[in-house]
Structure formats: C-alpha cells, structure tokens
Amino acid sequence: MAVDIETVVRVARLARLTVPEGDLETLAGELSNIIGWIEQLDEVDTDGVEPLASVADIKLRWRADEVTDGGIPDKVTSNAPDPQNGMFSVPKVVE
C-alpha cells in the first residue's frame, strides 16, 4: 500500500507530531516502504489458523484483589511541571 501525503498529515496529527511541510513527501515514501515490507506477510496463507497472542506458552497472569500500591502522590507528580494542590496542571482544556 502506498502512503500518500494526506495520510502522513493525518497520522502525524493523530500522534500529535509536528511535521514540517518539506518532510512530508520523504516520510510518505519511507512509510510506504515500511508498509510494503510488512505486507510480504500477506503472502502467507493463514486460513484456519488461530491468531497467536504470544510465542511463549504462557497464560495471562491474574492477581488477587488487594490494595498493594498507591500512597505516593509526590512520586506520581515528581516529573510534573507546576503541580498544584497535589494535582497535575495543564493548559486549560475547554469543551
């Protein structure tokens, strides 16, 4: 599948990345190459094959319902710029 410039702009916006106008065409080419490479997998016939979630023979691990964590508000906000009253602060989000 070829990725066009419009798709690059859309994907960049979804990922909140700023891409300079001049880089769009190069990126479209690079992304097309990557997708083309991955698409080789489509050549394998997977009819009737169960999707594989993990190559290791392990099951999802469950834990008991116990409170074993939390109580570390300073750690939680330690990287936050300008925390207020123990909370993160971000530019006003208005709906």
Place this chain on the structure above:
Amino acid sequence: MTLIQGRTGDWEVVIGLEVHAQVTSKSKLFSGASTEFGAEPNTQVSLVDAAMPGMLPVINEKAVEQAVRTGLGLNAQINLKSIFDRKNYFYPDLPQGYQISQYLDPVVGKGEIEIDLEDGSTRTVGITRLHLEQDAGKSIHDQDPRKTLVDLNRSGVALMEIVSEPDIRSAEEAGAYVEKIRSILRYLGTCDGNMQEGSMRADVNVSVRKPGDDFGTRAEIKNVNSIRFIRQAIDYEVRRQIELIEDGGEVDQETRLFDPDRAETRSMRSKEEAHDYRYFPDPDLLPLELEQSWVDAIRETLPELPDQKKHRFVDDYGLSVIDAGTLVAERKIAEFFEAVAEGRDAKVAANWVMGELFGALNRTDTDIATSPVSAAQLGQLIDFISDGTVSNRLAKNVFEIMFETSDDPKKIVEQRGMKQVTDAGAIEAAVDEAIAAGAAQVDQYKGGNVKVLGWFVGQVMKATQGKANPQAVNEMLRKKLDG
C-alpha cells in the same frame, strides 16, 4: 408503540444506551492502588496508573469475576476467551494516551433484560455486550482560570461498559432500563449504582425515524449522570432532531453534551478525527481465558434477581406487576416485605410497606436499612388489625408512634389505650348520646337523607376517640334509627 407527533406526521424514537458502571472491587483493574471514593488527589495512584514508562498491567481477578457475574445476571453469553485492546486518544486525564478496553472480543456477549413500564406492562431489551475497561482520571476546570488540574485517583479503576441493542423507544423506557440495570447490579453486588458519585453514568444514542423506515442518523449524548437527566436529554434531543428534519435539515452524527441547568443538549465542538481510536490488541496483555467450571461456580452463587423475584411475588403473593416491581427494585425492601408478608395477607403487607412505611421513610429521608419500624413490628401491627385489636384508622396512628419511638405496637396500644372498643354496651351508650344530641339530624334521616348517618358515626367516633369498631357503630345506629 410510543410515537411523537411532528408537523409532518408521527415519528418513532430509537434509543440505545451505553451504561458505564464502576466495578465494586478494592483495587484497580490493572494495578494494586485503592478505588476508595473521595481520597486526597493522586494518593490512590500507582506508577502503572500514572503510565510511567516500563510499568506493566496485571489483571485483578475480582474485576473479571464481577464482569462475569454481571453477564450472568444479564442472561448473557460469557465468552471464555476475550481480548484487551488499546483505544487511542489524547486527553490530559488519560496519561497512557490510550484506554485499555475490549473491542471485537468482549468478555460478555448477547443477553437480555426485562424492563417495567409505568402502565404495568413489561418489555424485553437486548444487551449487545459487556466489556471491561479502565476509567480515566478527573479533570478539574474551575480551580484555576488558565489551567486544568488533573487528579488520577480514578485512573485505572475497573469499569463495565454495558451496551444495549437499539431496542428502546421512549424516554420512559430508557429510564426504566437504567433503573433495571442499576437494580440488577446492586442485587449482584458488582456495582454500587451510586450515580451522584459517578459510579454509574450513561451515553445515550438517540435517533428518530418515520415508523417502518430504516434507522435515522444518531447523536450520542455523553456522560449523563442521573435517570432524570437521561429522560430530559432524550426529550430535548428528540424534539431537536424532529424539528431539524422537518425544517429540511439533516441530523449530524456527533457527540453532544447535556446541560442540566438548561435541560438541553449541545454539540461538543466536534474535533476532526476525534473518533479515529485505532484499536489494536494490547501487547502487554495476553488474552483473558476463563474455565467453564469457574463460570459455573459463579453462576451457583447468584442471588434471586429482581425479575425472578418480581414474577414470584406476582405468582405466589398475588401482587400486581407494578406493586411487585416496586417492592423488588431494592433487595433490602424485598426482604423487608417478605418478612412482613410471612404468614399474613400479602396484599395488606404490600400496602403497608408501600403506603405508610415508604411515606414515613421519604418524609424523614430514611433508608429501609435504618427504618425505626422493623418488619416484625409492622407484622404485629397487621395482626392487631386482622384480630380486631385496633381499627384500621387507629392503626395508622399507632404506626406513626411506632415510627417515632421504635416501640412495639403492643406496648403502644396498651399504654395509650388505643384498643378498639367492640363492647356493645359502650358503643350503645355513645350511639344513644349522639342520637339524643342530634334531634335535627334524626329528622333529616327519617325524612330520607341517609347520608346524615355519617354525621352520627362521626359523633360516636369522636366520643370514643376513634376506638369504636366502625362496623359495630354502623349496625347499632341503623338499628336504633330505623327501628
């Protein structure tokens, strides 16, 4: 079918609901932080919930059990294998940049519940699915003029999203559906159903169509947090859509907000591509696999659910569907009623519970669990009525005193001399007195105005402080006046 009249004819309303219910559990879906309501900001946050790099989610077995339990209570199919996916979007209260949810393979599939309508009829509403997902944190917009503050205590708390089929046809049905879901969740103990604290909220999908047409374009009203608001939001939205279409416009498929102060919905500035969630299986989590025997063991522990109880109350006690529906809405009320009805006339018991008791509880803003009158005491009072110890009328006074003092009816009746007078001699004396005092009324009665008999009864009751047996009084009066 409920139809709404427009200028161009009748319209049918189509509603589907997504109910988000907080799972009752001590810790979060994928971390060991507490779910307790009302803690100081960010004190119930693990580094997993804060999405610190390298932190991995580990699933809480209780959350899975609660989802399965709820699925069984909704008469739904349990999927022994389900998948957690990432739903990607950016918002300040979502530190991961995605919500762990379930998309194509939810833990619970199709089910159905019965809803009770005000006219006593019932309808079946299909459940599409139930899936487990993480709650987001809380954004606080009103503490700082330029900033939004974020508290992550709720971040990662387990939610069940219960999606209905578009089977609902009116605001009333939508309200009845949410009430029934809440009632089932409370019976099961899987969600406290507390809408004020945000433990339950609903997204409401509304569209309109001419009867028989295909579905119209729907608008989704997000995050409505009370049953009254759900009804108001639907009423407003239906009107808006009908007017829009009848004026030649088209309904946009969009997300709207309900403003409770104005009882109206309005468009959330629909951000371009806001709905491109790019779901994909979460590589941090293997599929959720359940053993059938484990599911069966949960099924064994299900309580009698509201609909089963309602049918039993109708069949065994001869109650109307409406009364039975009212009594089973909360488990504690149903248990209280059954204790009162045990060995007594169930309809009389139902009338006392729903009449005097509910009235007094409402007036004093009291919960059934802390009712000053116990089921045993109310039962004794009903026994006093049936054996003639107190008249129906005085029983209401006795009840008021019971509610104030928590005393047994026996003590109240004895101490305050409220026993019904059935002694013929005492009644006759009061009747004679009333006839002697009412010469004018006697003439009216003899002149054919039988209604005046009520005046005599009133006089006798007054003279006996309401304790005379009304039937005996009536008989005695007739005998004397007619004779």
